[in-house]
Amino acid sequence: MNAVMTTTANQPETARPKTLAEQTIAAATVAPASVLPQPFNRLRQAAQNRLSQVPFPTRRQERYKYCQLDGLSNTAFESFQVFPKISADQLAALTLPECQDARLVFVNGRYQPQLSQTKALTAIKGFHITPFSGMDDAAAEALLTQRLEAQVAGDDNWFSLANTALLDDGLHIRVDRDVVVDVPVQLLFVMAGADATPRIAAPRLVAELGPYARLTVMEHYVGLNNASATLNTMGFDVFLDDGASMTTILFQEDHQAGFHFNQRRVQVGRHAGFNQHTLAFSGLLSRFDNHVTVVGEQGDARLNGLLLLNSSRQSHHHLLIDHQAGHSTSNQLYKSIVLDEARGEFDATVKIAKGAQQTNAAQLNKNLVLSPLAKVYTRPQLLIDADDVKCAHGATVGQLDEEEQFYLTSRGLSPAQAQYMLIDGFAQELIDQLPIASLHQRLTGELQDWFNQRFGQQAAE
Amino acid sequence: MLSIKNLHATVNDTPILKGINLEVKAGEVHAIMGPNGSGKSTLAKVIAGHPAFEVTEGEVLYQGQSVLGLEPHERSNAGIFLAFQYPVEIAGVNNAEFLKLAYNAKRKAEGKEEVDEAAFNALLKEKRALLEMDSSYLDRAVNEGFSGGEKKRNEILQLALLDPKLALLDETDSGLDIDALRVVSGGVNAYKKPDNAVVLVTHYQRILNYIQPDFVHVLYKGQIVKSGGKELALALEEKGYDWIIEAEQAGVA
Numbered sequence: 161m162n163a164v165m166t167t168t169a170n171q172p173e174t175a176r177p178k179t180l181a182e183q184t185i186a187a188a189t190v191a192p193a194s195v196l197p198q199p200f201n202r203l204r205q206a207a208q209n210r211l212s213q214v215p216f217p218t219r220r221q222e223r224y225k226y227c228q229l230d231g232l233s234n235t236a237f238e239s240f241q242v243f244p245k246i247s248a249d250q251l252a253a254l255t256l257p258e259c260q261d262a263r264l265v266f267v268n269g270r271y272q273p274q275l276s277q278t279k280a281l282t283a284i285k286g287f288h289i290t291p292f293s294g295m296d297d298a299a300a301e302a303l304l305t306q307r308l309e310a311q312v313a314g315d316d317n318w319f320s321l322a323n324t325a326l327l328d329d330g331l332h333i334r335v336d337r338d339v340v341v342d343v344p345v346q347l348l349f350v351m352a353g354a355d356a357t358p359r360i361a362a363p364r365l366v367a368e369l370g371p372y373a374r375l376t377v378m379e380h381y382v383g384l385n386n387a388s389a390t391l392n393t394m395g396f397d398v399f400l401d402d403g404a405s406m407t408t409i410l411f412q413e414d415h416q417a418g419f420h421f422n423q424r425r426v427q428v429g430r431h432a433g434f435n436q437h438t439l440a441f442s443g444l445l446s447r448f449d450n451h452v453t454v455v456g457e458q459g460d461a462r463l464n465g466l467l468l469l470n471s472s473r474q475s476h477h478h479l480l481i482d483h484q485a486g487h488s489t490s491n492q493l494y495k496s497i498v499l500d501e502a503r504g505e506f507d508a509t510v511k512i513a514k515g516a517q518q519t520n521a522a523q524l525n526k527n528l529v530l531s532p533l534a535k536v537y538t539r540p541q542l543l544i545d546a547d548d549v550k551c552a553h554g555a556t557v558g559q560l561d562e563e564e565q566f567y568l569t570s571r572g573l574s575p576a577q578a579q580y581m582l583i584d585g586f587a588q589e590l591i592d593q594l595p596i597a598s599l600h601q602r603l604t605g606e607l608q609d610w611f612n613q614r615f616g617q618q619a620a621e
Numbered sequence: 622m623l624s625i626k627n628l629h630a631t632v633n634d635t636p637i638l639k640g641i642n643l644e645v646k647a648g649e650v651h652a653i654m655g656p657n658g659s660g661k662s663t664l665a666k667v668i669a670g671h672p673a674f675e676v677t678e679g680e681v682l683y684q685g686q687s688v689l690g691l692e693p694h695e696r697s698n699a700g701i702f703l704a705f706q707y708p709v710e711i712a713g714v715n716n717a718e719f720l721k722l723a724y725n726a727k728r729k730a731e732g733k734e735e736v737d738e739a740a741f742n743a744l745l746k747e748k749r750a751l752l753e754m755d756s757s758y759l760d761r762a763v764n765e766g767f768s769g770g771e772k773k774r775n776e777i778l779q780l781a782l783l784d785p786k787l788a789l790l791d792e793t794d795s796g797l798d799i800d801a802l803r804v805v806s807g808g809v810n811a812y813k814k815p816d817n818a819v820v821l822v823t824h825y826q827r828i829l830n831y832i833q834p835d836f837v838h839v840l841y842k843g844q845i846v847k848s849g850g851k852e853l854a855l856a857l858e859e860k861g862y863d864w865i866i867e868a869e870q871a872g873v874a
């Protein structure tokens with residue numbers, strides 16, 4: 161048995177039959193319908209060439225060991241041809257009260273200026289948002305040479321390359337030195353189904369913050385009216401100059417048949433701070449690859465995650481925090497609540513380079529597994545080459561605590577009330593930290609609905 | 622009020638209680654004393670319905686009805702309250718919110734309307750004053766980061782709010798300094814009425830200087846081996862448990 165497996169693993173990649181998803185996506189990259197300026201063709205071509213050399217992920221690869229890709233691999237994806245109108249009511253329901261005048265909308269990978277409202281942002285001097293589709297050739301050329309082109313050659317992430325090869329559209333966000341953007345910006349990515357064909361989208365964000373600039377964004381991924389599978393390959397590149405500070409809330413509300421692959425590269429400069437709050441609540445299969453490089457001394461990276469998964473949803477969170485400069489700090493707190501046959505994964509590595517002394521890093525992953533068939537995979541790791549650092553990591557996996565439940569029920573709370581209080585208490589630690597107030601109420605409400613649904617099921621059994 | 626007959630209970634198949642008999646009437650205070658490991662806390666937890674214990678024999682009647690088939694919340698709603706020896710810390714659950722939910726659960730069980738925030742806060746303020754607890758306790762998570770004394774005050778605050786018929790106090794005195802002991806005992810004495818009863822589990826006689834028992838029982842190896850009035854507690858204070866244990870062993874031999 162071992163011998164057979166070894167042989168299979170050693171087979172050259174060319175001998176491996178290509179999956180349906182791989183074939184169709186590769187075909188789609190050949191001649192994508194494009195609204196982008198000329199220079200982007202060069203970028204897409206480079207990614208397409210690279211894509212042919214990078215194998216499609218399988219579970220034999222360590223990084224995809226727990227990712228059940230069968231459903232994805234066996235689906236024939238095509239690029240979106242139509243970009244349905246989103247009604248004003250639908251848009252209003254999706255817009256946060258804080259972001260009424262600071263909302264940018266993508267539909268099926270393409271930026272939609274007529275659905276976007278940027279009144280609050282155009283008033284801010286030194287804040288620039290430019291859609292890729294609205295750039296002139298010179299601006300596109302500059303973005304490519306400065307930010308996007310160099311990374312293609314070394315990219316071995318299949319979905320990241322697919323995103324670049326298929327690139328639909330994107331936003332180039334720039335905040336000038338000392339500019340504080342005091343309105344949170346909602347970036348709404350809608351996957352809107354039009355027909356029965358599985359579709360793939362490839363939007364991209366690039367954010368550059370100058371020295372001491374500040375920005376808060378909410379990336380909101382939603383599915384509307386979807387009749388078939390969709391695959392969103394998202395890319396986000398963040399560059400934080402000295403003392404810059406950026407917070408992003410990544411709220412994933414994909415539809416039931418939504419695949420979501422999100423690749424994020426973040427560079428944190430001297431005294432700069434990157435804060436990310438990931439909220440993974442839905443979709444069929446999602447995967448987030450976060451690669452944060454702290455390049456400047458006293459740079460700080462904080463990544464939180466809250467996973468709330470039921471049914472047979474899967475959500476995979478891979479993090480690499482690469483400390484290349486000393487006196488830098490990073491902190492990760494990920495919590496998941498899984499039930500039914502859902503799967504959550506936290507695979508996070510903190511890497512500290514030889515010279516990055518006096519670095520302080522912490523990783524914590526806590527998991528509540530509420531059904532016998534639900535699973536979490538947790539792997540917090542430290543790779544330390546420096547000798548004067550402070551690192552802590554830990555993970556817990558468990559059910560609701562029996563003593564805590566007894567304490568609450570002994571005060572007259574019903575078992576359901578007690579369970580809800582404990583689950584809510586578990587999640588609130590992360591919800592409390594979100595910098596947009598309306599999200600607190602909204603997420604607490606979603607958690608309650610989610611629980612009631614679950615408890616209704618239990619009562620019916 | 623409470624009638625325990627030949628109660629046997631096990632934890633993980635290890636027998637802890639081996640035939641307890643106890644009668645508690647309204648208006649009475651009973652102290653259950655005994656050396657460590659005698660089963661005092663188990664007795665309190667079994668009455669409250671802790672799921673870790675299995676009753677293998679005997680009966681617990683409360684107001685004439687068996688409670689052994691009832692869930693912990695049903696026992697609580699019926700008027701049984703357990704003040705924990707080690708109050709559980711619950712991260713992320715707000716103390717004030719918890720107290721309000723517990724109070725309204727009791728109101729609901731009594732067929733009364735739930736109270737609103739303002740009415741509850743007024744009641745809570747009054748009870749907090751009794752236990753010398755300032756409002757900072759309310760913003761914190763349930764028992765999280767509370768000192769030993771603060772936890773016990775929070776327990777007696779719940780006793781005062783829920784006003785049960787039967788209060789089981791499990792080592793409420795342990796870990797308290799003299800001031801806290803005075804405050805906590807004051808809370809228990811304020812709660813005491815002719816129509817309710819207190820079963821106080823304690824290792825030391827000290828708390829009985831503040832809360833006067835009508836009866837004192839000595840629990841040893843899962844059985845009540847001696848009962849008496851409050852003078853028994855004084856004798857235990859003076860002579861320890863050994864003389865009772867020796868007498869018991871002589872009797873067995």
